[in-house]
Amino acid sequence: MTEVPISWYLTLSAILFALGVAGFLFRRSIITVFMSIELMLNAVNLSFITFSYQFKQVNGHLFAFFVMVVAAAEAAVGLAIILNIFKNRATLNIDEIDSMKN
Amino acid sequence: MQLWLIPLLPLAGFAINGLFGRRFSKGLVNVFAIGSVVLSFAWVLKTIAGLGDLNTAYVEHYFTWIQSGPFTINWDFAVDRLTAVMLLVVTGIGSLIHIYSIGYMAHEHGPHHGGYYRFFAYLNLFMFFMLTLVLAANFLVLFVGWEGVGLCSYLLIGFYFDKKFATDAGNKAFIVNRIGDFGFSLAMFYIVKTFASLDFSTVFAKAAGAPESTLTLIGLLLMVGAAGKSAQIPLYVWLPDAMAGPTPVSALIHAATMVTAGVYMTARSFPIYTHAPVAMEVIAVIGIATAFFAATIGITQNDIKKVFAYSTVSQLGYMFVGVGVGAFSAGIYHLVTHAFFKALLFLGAGSVIHSLSGEQDLRNMGGLRSKIPWTFWTMVCAWVAISGIPPFAGFFSKDAILLAAYHYAPWIYWLGTLTAGITAFYVSRAMFLAFFGSYRGHEHHIHESPAVMMVPLTILGLLSLVGGYLFKIPVFLGSLFPALEESEDFTLMAISVAAGLLGILIAYMMYVAKPGMADSLAASLKGLYTLVYNKYFVDEIYGAAVVSPVVNGSRAVLWKGVDVEVIDGAANGIASRAQDVGSVLRRLQSGNIRSYAAWVLFGSVMVIVALGMAGGFR
Numbered sequence: 001m002t003e004v005p006i007s008w009y010l011t012l013s014a015i016l017f018a019l020g021v022a023g024f025l026f027r028r029s030i031i032t033v034f035m036s037i038e039l040m041l042n043a044v045n046l047s048f049i050t051f052s053y054q055f056k057q058v059n060g061h062l063f064a065f066f067v068m069v070v071a072a073a074e075a076a077v078g079l080a081i082i083l084n085i086f087k088n089r090a091t092l093n094i095d096e097i098d099s100m101k102n
Numbered sequence: 103m104q105l106w107l108i109p110l111l112p113l114a115g116f117a118i119n120g121l122f123g124r125r126f127s128k129g130l131v132n133v134f135a136i137g138s139v140v141l142s143f144a145w146v147l148k149t150i151a152g153l154g155d156l157n158t159a160y161v162e163h164y165f166t167w168i169q170s171g172p173f174t175i176n177w178d179f180a181v182d183r184l185t186a187v188m189l190l191v192v193t194g195i196g197s198l199i200h201i202y203s204i205g206y207m208a209h210e211h212g213p214h215h216g217g218y219y220r221f222f223a224y225l226n227l228f229m230f231f232m233l234t235l236v237l238a239a240n241f242l243v244l245f246v247g248w249e250g251v252g253l254c255s256y257l258l259i260g261f262y263f264d265k266k267f268a269t270d271a272g273n274k275a276f277i278v279n280r281i282g283d284f285g286f287s288l289a290m291f292y293i294v295k296t297f298a299s300l301d302f303s304t305v306f307a308k309a310a311g312a313p314e315s316t317l318t319l320i321g322l323l324l325m326v327g328a329a330g331k332s333a334q335i336p337l338y339v340w341l342p343d344a345m346a347g348p349t350p351v352s353a354l355i356h357a358a359t360m361v362t363a364g365v366y367m368t369a370r371s372f373p374i375y376t377h378a379p380v381a382m383e384v385i386a387v388i389g390i391a392t393a394f395f396a397a398t399i400g401i402t403q404n405d406i407k408k409v410f411a412y413s414t415v416s417q418l419g420y421m422f423v424g425v426g427v428g429a430f431s432a433g434i435y436h437l438v439t440h441a442f443f444k445a446l447l448f449l450g451a452g453s454v455i456h457s458l459s460g461e462q463d464l465r466n467m468g469g470l471r472s473k474i475p476w477t478f479w480t481m482v483c484a485w486v487a488i489s490g491i492p493p494f495a496g497f498f499s500k501d502a503i504l505l506a507a508y509h510y511a512p513w514i515y516w517l518g519t520l521t522a523g524i525t526a527f528y529v530s531r532a533m534f535l536a537f538f539g540s541y542r543g544h545e546h547h548i549h550e551s552p553a554v555m556m557v558p559l560t561i562l563g564l565l566s567l568v569g570g571y572l573f574k575i576p577v578f579l580g581s582l583f584p585a586l587e588e589s590e591d592f593t594l595m596a597i598s599v600a601a602g603l604l605g606i607l608i609a610y611m612m613y614v615a616k617p618g619m620a621d622s623l624a625a626s627l628k629g630l631y632t633l634v635y636n637k638y639f640v641d642e643i644y645g646a647a648v649v650s651p652v653v654n655g656s657r658a659v660l661w662k663g664v665d666v667e668v669i670d671g672a673a674n675g676i677a678s679r680a681q682d683v684g685s686v687l688r689r690l691q692s693g694n695i696r697s698y699a700a701w702v703l704f705g706s707v708m709v710i711v712a713l714g715m716a717g718g719f720r
Contacts, residue, residue, distance in 0.1 A: 024699050033695075098693035 009050040016043035030082050030092045034075075041071045103149050105162045105179040105237060108189065111142040112229035119226065123219025128208075135222035136200045139229055143193035150186045157581055158182070159303070161239055168242075175300055178239035183582050187434060187575060188236040188366055191441050195358045196229050198558035202449055203350040205555035206456055221261060221348065228254035232359050236366065241290050241300040244367065248286070248331065251360045252279045258355060259347040271343035278340040282330015282364075289323035296320070306373035317374050321381030324371055325388075332364030332418045335392045339641055341415055345407040349452030352407060357414045357448050358441040365421040365437050369430045369583075376584055382426050386507070389422025390514050393521045395638070400528040402624075402635040405462050406451045409532045413488070414444055416525060420503055423514060429506030430583040435575040436499035442569045443487035443496055446562035447529070450481035453551040453559060454536060458543060464535040466543035473548045476556050478537050483563035485533050487570075489526035490602040497599070498570035504598050506586055519598045526605030531620075534613040 016039055023036030045064045052060020086092055115138030123131050153160050159182035168175040181189070203225065210217040228251060235247025252275075260272030290300060296316050297305045309317065328334070333341035344356045355361070368375065368385065375382050396415035403409045417440050424433030455462055457474050471478045487496040500522060508515035541548075550556075612620045624631040633639070690701065 021699075021703060025696055025703070094695055097695075 006050060006054055009046060013043045013046040013050065016040075016046065028093050028095060030085070030094050030097075033094055034078055034082065038071060038075070041067055103152055103160070103162070103181075104145075105149065105181065106164065107145050108142050108149070108193070109230045109233035109237065111138045111145065112226040112233065114138055116223050116226035116230060119219050120223040123223060126219060128218055131219045131222055132204055135226055136197070136204070138226060139193065139200045140197050142229065142233070143197045146189045146193045149181065150189070153181060153186075156181065156183050156186060159185075159239075161303075173294070173298060175240060175242050177243060178301070179237040179243075180239035180302070181237065183579050184366075184370065184434065185236055187438060187578070189233070191438055192229070192232050192236060192359050195441050195445050195562075196232075196354060198561055199350050199354040199358070199445065199449065200225060202353075202452075202555050202558040203348075205552045206350055206452055207348065208552075217261070221258075224254055224257045224261070225351070225354070228258070228355060228360070232363075235363055239302055241293060241302070241305075244370075245286065245290065248327075248363060248367075249283065251355070251363065252276065252283070252331070255279075255344065255355050255360055258351040259344045261347050261351065265346070268346040271340075271346040275340040275344050278337050279330045282327045282337055285323045285326025285330070286328075289320050289327065292316070292320050292323065302370065306371075309373040309377055312377070314377060317378040318380045321371070321375050321378040322384060324367065324374070325381060325385055328364030328368050328385075328422075329388065330364070331367075332361050332422070333392075333415050334364070334388050334419065334422055335395065338392060338396065338415045339644060342408055342411040342637070345405070345411045349407065349448055349455060352411070353445045353448035353452070356411070357444040361414065361418055362421065362437045362441070365418065365425060365433055368422075368425045369434055372425075372430050372583055375425070376428070382428065384426075386423050386426025386510065386514060389419045389424075389426050390507075390517050390521075391419070392416065393419030393423065394517055394524075397521045397524040397528065398634055399637050401524065401531065402631065404464050406454065406464050406467070406532055406536060407448070407462055409464070409528060410444065410447050410451060413447070413525065413529065414440075416521065417444065417488075420500060420518070420521075423507055423518060424503040427503075427506045427510035427514065428584070429503060429586055431576040431579040432499065432502035432506055434579060435502055435570075436496075438573060438575055439487065439495035439499040439566075439570050442562055443484040443566040446480060446484040446559065446566050447488070449555070449559055449562065450477055450484065453477040453555055456551050456555070457549050458545050459547070461543055461545060464532060467536040467541070468539040468543070469537070469541040470548070471537040473541075474550045476550055477559065480556075480559040480563035481533065481537075483566040485529055487566040488529050489606055490522050490598060492599060493571055495566050495568070495570035499575075501595055501598060502576060505591060505594060508591070508594055509586070515594065519601045522598050523601035523605040526602040527609045530606045530609030531613055534609055538614050539617065 020036045020038075020040030020043060023039065024033055027033055027036065045067050048060040048064045048067070050060075052058065052064075082092070085097060089097065091097075115134045118134045119126070119131055123134075126134075150156070159180045161178055161180040164177045164179070166174055167177045200222075203221070207218055207221055210221065231247045231250025231254060233247070235244055235251060238244035238247060256272045256276040259275050260269045262268040293300060293305055296312055297308050299305055299308075326337075330337045341356060341361065345352050347356075375385075393416045396412045396419060400409050400412035400416060403412060417436070421433045421436050421440070424430070424436055454467070454470065454474065454477060457470075457477070458467070461467065483494070487494040490497045490500045492498075504515055504518050504522070507518055612623070636642075692698075
């Protein structure tokens with residue numbers, strides 16, 4: 001049985017990351033943007049795990065867990081912010097939330 | 103001998119009155135101001151009495167001021183016979199004028215709040231710097247005093263600082279003196295370069311060995327400084343305007359002491375000048391030219407103080423002639439007698455002005471002889487002294503100078519004698535206009551000045567009468583200066599005395615015997631009269647030739663060009679370029695999260711591309 005080549009994992013990671021970036025850039029809903037960030041984080045996680053397996057080192061796993069913890073914390077804080085924004089502004093369109101501009 | 107006490111006492115007076123005088127009564131201000139100067143005078147007397155015959159200079163070293171490699175400048179004071187004479191004149195006349203000022207400045211209040219203590223503080227500060235100048239044992243310490251008296255002169259000319267003409271006159275004096283001081287500074291640089299020292303003893307000892315061209319240059323540069331301070335052509339223009347200050351200031355600073363500093367410095371530097379005959383000739387010519395021109399201007403002035411101011415310029419010219427023709431002791435002799443009679447003339451004029459409540463115009467005086475007789479008789483003493491009538495003070499010193507001038511170049515003698523006649527004429531004119539005839543003014547309450555003013559006048563009057571006979575300065579200084587060939591020439595003496603008497607006689611005819619004669623003469627010589635009355639338009643010529651080019655050039659080039667275009671342009675240009683860049687970069691901060699993200703992406707792509715192009719990935 002032949003192993004799945006490393007490059008496939010990395011390619012998948014790159015595709016996921018690119019999708020995340022695209023979603024971040026082109027979607028207007030904050031929820032979607034938020035999910036795109038999660039997607040990017042997970043794409044990076046996949047790279048970590050891949051390299052960890054490749055080099056037979058545990059560091060990559062540890063980093064992946066760190067990223068998950070940070071992502072969970074971020075999700076908690078981020079969703080709370082989004083809720084508040086929606087309460088105050090009655091919109092989730094990211095282009096309308098520009099009060100820091102001036 | 104504690105020489106430092108001599109200048110330090112007036113400095114203490116200045117410090118006390120300057121710092122606390124505002125809270126003092128006038129009496130207390132007087133105690134510190136007059137007390138310090140009189141004590142200083144007493145200390146001078148004690149010092150000179152204790153120093154014996156003073157044939158060699160007595161030097162006191164205090165501290166090393168500047169040290170640079172082998173070159174040192176010490177803060178040293180020295181006393182020799184020349185310094186002793188100057189110390190006595192400065193502190194003696196200074197004390198008298200301080201006392202006189204109590205009366206003259208008694209009414210000083212009103213818009214110049216605190217004017218009384220300010221006046222005495224400045225006057226004491228002047229005494230400090232003047233004594234430093236006289237006591238200095240090297241050129242740099244002398245220069246400190248030299249600049250200091252210039253500062254005090256500026257402060258006191260502009261004493262009535264709420265009057266524009268007074269502050270303008272102060273500025274004029276200060277700026278014109280800068281020109282002279284520039285020459286003095288250059289001379290000092292050249293002395294350091296040539297002799298590697300500024301000490302009088304070292305420089306003068308080495309002077310004989312230096313090349314004549316060097317000494318001539320140093321002498322001429324020093325002369326520029328002296329011409330500024332002592333109001334000689336072409337830098338004399340500040341002194342007549344300096345009369346804007348209070349009259350005691352005119353007497354002390356602008357007649358008796360400060361303006362003679364140039365003569366003192368020239369006489370002090372005689373070892374340089376004796377080896378630089380060209381420089382001496384220039385001094386003599388400038389001196390006689392100044393004496394003559396200033397005397398002619400004095401004829402036409404109507405302000406009593408202006409008459410005496412031009413007289414001072416003229417007499418300083420005589421002193422320059424004295425040192426220029428090599429009769430250094432005669433120059434100092436005239437310095438001393440002039441201090442007596444010119445201080446007296448100014449103080450007397452001050453007394454007249456005081457009794458007329460501020461009137462200075464001779465045309466509004468007349469007949470004051472019977473109204474203020476004491477002032478009149480003291481001024482008569484000065485009158486006969488300055489006119490060169492034997493045996494009064496001015497006769498001896500003026501004759502000594504003229505005699506030496508005759509041996510140097512007869513034409514200087516003849517011009518000097520003519521000037522002596524003119525001098526007698528204009529002083530007589532002022533006297534006749536002020537004290538004879540009938541009163542032409544409107545002041546009804548003419549009063550004699552208080553005793554505190556009359557006592558100094560009387561003492562100076564006595565000195566003007568007997569000072570020349572009593573103090574034989576040339577004998578006293580004989581050992582210091584190179585000897586001149588001694589010759590008494592009674593013919594020359596008689597001619598100069600006759601010139602003086604003739605001047606008085608003509609003035610008597612024109613202003614007492616036939617009062618209309620002066621006006622008709624002025625009318626018949628209208629062109630000449632206008633020229634002289636306007637002081638040969640020298641101020642206007644200087645204005646057109648020097649002042650306005652400098653002002654306009656500064657305005658067009660330095661202000662509109664360098665300052666506005668270059669300096670402001672650079673500063674504003676940098677600011678506006680930063681603003682331009684900022685206005686472009688500002689667009690990045692849109693507040694739009696997605697555009698930020700796009701920029702992040704763009705940036706990371708660029709980094710990756712750059713890394714790839716720089717060497718690829720491993």
